Amino acid sequence: MDDKPNPKTSSESSERLFSFGVIADIQYADLEDGYNFHGNRRRYYRHSLVHLQGAIDDWNTQSSTLSCVLQLGDIIDGYNAQHKASETSLELVMNTFQKLKVPVHHTWGNHEFYNFSRDYLTNSKLNTKFLEDQIAHHPETRPSENYYAYHFVPFPKFRFILLDGYDLSVLGVDQSSPKYQQCMKILKEHNPNMELNSPQGLSEPHYVQFNGGFSQEQLNWLNEVLTFSDTNQEKVVIVSHLPIYPESSDSVCLAWNYRDALAVIWSHECVVCFFAGHTHDGGYSEDPFGVHHVNLEGVIETAPDSQAFGTVHVYPDKMMLEGRGRVPDRIMNYKREKALHF
Ligand SMILES: [Zn+2]
Secondary structure (H helix, E strand, C coil): CCCCCCCCHHHCCCCCCEEEEEECCCCECCCCCEECCCCCCEECCCHHHHHHHHHHHHHHHCCCCEEEEEECCCCECCHHHHCCCHHHHHHHHHHHHCCCCCCEEECCCHHHHHHCCHHHHHCCCCCCHHHCCCCCCCHHHCCCCCCCCEEEEEECCEEEEECCCCCECCCCCCCCCHHHHHHHHHHHHHCCCCCCCCCCCCCCCCCCCCCCECCHHHHHHHHHHHHHHHHCCCEEEEEECCCCCHHHCCCCCCCCCHHHHHHHHHCCCCEEEEEECCCCCCEEEECCCCCEEEECCCHHHCCCCCCEEEEEEECCCEEEEEEEECCCCEEEECCHHHCCCC
16 A cells, blocks of 8 residues: 555556456366266366366455355255255365355355245355345445345445345245245246246247246335435346347346346446356357446356356456456446546
8 A cells, every 4th residue: 555646546446446246157066077967067066166266366466355155046956956065075175165264155056946945045055145235325326135135235335236136946846835836827927838947949948947037026115225326326237147238148048037137237327247157058148228237257168177267357447357267358348437536
């Protein structure tokens, strides 16, 4: 700090404000390598833990500027459930995360629900809602208990929002519950296939069982938080297991009602970046409203001689994704009117 210029010149756009880590689809299991559903992508079930360890070692060397890590969901593979290894595998991965020197925010994906019920997850270490920010005198910005979502402030004027893409889902909910019935109805209305995980013949191929959606209640809450952020001239980063922008994803992996989520986001100024996992192949697109949609490459389909994680460096006028291994570098400028003026 000794050579810090006076506040006027420190408003230079080249000054880094803070950084955060991103990693997706670790899908650890104590299994021999396998292949994805289509048989064209190798899955390194055991090695995913080594990849995670490598990412944590790297982040720990940057811990003076790193504020947190975002884990984008599917932390262990669904196969664990069949081998009655869900809890031991989760423990192994969480013990690895324990070595991280900064807080980690955990998102929930479909593989979480193949292994655990929503109630179990709520009471597990994968629930990081205790890291949330509560805005005094604005009860409308507090999420309800009906979904797993919250917001936090890693750096002044930057608000991160973690969304629950399986708020509407047939996964993880009791089959006798009204919510299950409601979600099964939505799914079947869009997907007449016997196998509900199959997108075959669908005009909207993302209506499959391994995806989910956002309830109106969650979207209303998101709208309230974004309204607060607009008013307070904050920049917002959104995190979700499921992507919502078709140009950044394949057509199957999107959230059921991704259009509803986009409509909320596009009605506000503040959102600059949307991070998702789930697709494994990765993807990127800037939408017409200047929101950068990043689908992170999945750890599980990353060869042992490569890597798949990133560190995002945040500046007053842009975010720079520093990718490792098969995650490419990206410069994500805020739209002109979105740049911060300190
Ligand atoms: Zn997934």
